Amino acid sequence: PELNENIAMMDIDAIKANLNIDIGNTELCAKVLDYCDIFNRTVKRAKQPGFTKAAWAPFAELVDVATFQRVGHQCEVMNWSEYTDFVSQFAAALEWEGNFRRVQERGNVVYLELTERCTIGGHVDVSNTMTVYKFNDHGKLRHLDVYLQQKPAQV
Secondary structure, three states: OOOOOOOOOOOHHHHHHOOOOHHHHHHHHHHHHHHHHHHHHHHOOOOOOOOOOOHHHHHOEEEEOOEEEOOOOOOOOOOOHHHHHHHHHHHOOOOOEEEEEEEEEEEOEEEEEEEEEEEEEEEEEEEEEEEEEOOOOOOEEEEEEEEOOOHHHHH
8 A cells, every 4th residue: 555645745634644654654754744844834934024044943843953964956965054044045935835746764764755846936847856854863854865856948
């Protein structure tokens, strides 16, 4: 059995209801889904007056901020402070929507596949993404790798 790939990304509760230890999904998958939910809500709030980098604080509860590292799709490396600066700029500039495809957990690593839509100035970029979340032994996110597929015209 697999998770239902037709569940919209924003319906985190429905996705979590389909998590099943028999197919390799446990509490770390649920944490990654919480991360996605926080990301979605914070991106939406970024358009409101008074938004600051401090709005990303709920992520800190899920992250080992002292050792966190993100490697992006262009191999750029960011620590926690650089990452929250980056996502603050990203969130203020565009609309983001993610649709769930798959999530799988092995040991302290979770693999999440989405179809993401980023809209800026009426232009929509659609990407298939895989994000690899690596957790420490205390269940805190310590490393994030981002991979994506785009049509050549979008690259």
